[in-house]
Amino acid sequence: MIGSARRTPPAAASSPTEVSFARKVELNAIPDPGGVLVVAEASKQIGFTVRRVYFLTDLDPGSSRGRHGHRRLRQCFVCLRGSVTIAVTKGGERAEFHLNRFDEALQVDAGCWRELYDLSADALIMVLASDEYDELDYIRDYDAFCAWEREEERRVPYIDLRRYTDLMEGNLEGAVQDVLASGVFIGGNAVRQFEQAFARYCESSSAVGVGNGLDALSLLLRAKGIGAGDEVIVPAHTFVATALAVDAVGATPVLVDVDEGSALIDAELIGGAITDRTKAIIPVHLYGHPADMDAIKAEIGDRDIMILEDAAQAHGARYKGRRCGSLGDAAAFSFYPTKNLGALGDAGAITAGNADLAEQVRLIGNYGSREKYLHELPGVNSRLDPLNAKVLLAKLRYIDDWNAVRRKLADLYMSGLDGIDGLKLPRVHSWAEPVWHVFPVRVEQGRDDLLKHLASRGIGSNIHYPTPVHRQPCYQGRWAGEFPNADRLGRTLLSLPLDAVLSEREVCQVIAAVREFFGASGRGI
């Protein structure tokens, strides 16, 4: 590097108490006659779970320390004695924080460059860190740090679930630790608490936790006595689980094509699919957009046909003001990790307006047993475990905020991608307050080329779903009918990154890359 213009961190613009990537927080100093007690908790003043503590002492006043960046590590600095200035740099923005109080901490996010200087000779600095020592997490050269930042900024992951852990500021780790400390790993209070909270959230009277979304659907069908010889109407375009749940109870899935603009079941086609054997219909609130429940009810009329919502993608969505999960006879939810409300592994729940139906699901999912070692019916094992109940309970406090972020990002896409020839935006119906589990666009020509173009720009995308239900190998030859809209959607759909942990900057990058592909002018908004 001799002779090269080596980059140095920029001069600090200011000495604030807070920037987006670092902030001072007050610790709780509680005076009592014997002295002062200072408290910092993981989910409050520290902002993450501490896995390492170290001290800096006997410092050379003239020296500076800590000239490096961390990719993942988060830190919290407390100057217990003396004073220090800590400069934190991210994205070319540098902020300086002066610390000289034992009851004040500086939180520094992951992905920052930091330097400590102006150390007083008596300085004693405590550092709380989110991880144990990992040399690979350090970047010790500012040029290399800037190069890493540029690469990070270029990339837009389709989804990065690790971001939720950071966002929840220790509450996720706290939930896991609570379960470890309780020693209860099946059933118990945590599950009941979550079920009650989730029923309330869905504006339904009961909820029962189960093993996953597929089980939620099939347990409800079985609890209703639906099985061999019965027919259940499902949309031709959905995640395959909707149809598989019907097969799981021995009934026959009857496919109905979807509306191309919204990819939701086409209510007008339902009447033609109903027979004497039809026992249920499963509308899917696909992509977080509610299906037209009133139109479906009108098609059913006064026939005894159960309406079972597949709400696996619609936690918090509203139809004419009411929450999904309270719109039919019962609803099935999945908490697969990438869903709007996601667990740490497989998990699901049902909601039902009828408490007997909910209890029947609980009975079947618990080996057909209410009383230990007494089995009323040949049940299965499909339960929500307390670990995920605690995790979901912690996440439930954030879900409305997260859905609001999803809505804001969807609005950005809607305005940033409006009016491009060859690109169709998702239709939002007047009855809907969607929660944008996915942001699906339709590309008539060259969908796969757009996907490759985005990948070459470091942008993740996905197809939900490339193969419609009737073309799945497991369903070869099952249905005689044609499902042209489902077929077309499989060829044209592309899901752009949209998640509560994505930033507006990232969505603008996607918009610019999509516009670039179509040769559309106007780089973003």
Ligand SMILES: *Cc1c(COP(=O)(O)O)cnc(C)c1O
């Ligand atoms: C995810 C999903 C399911 C299945 O949920 P799992 O928890 O993965 O079993 C069912 N239906 C739809 C529409 C889904 O998106």
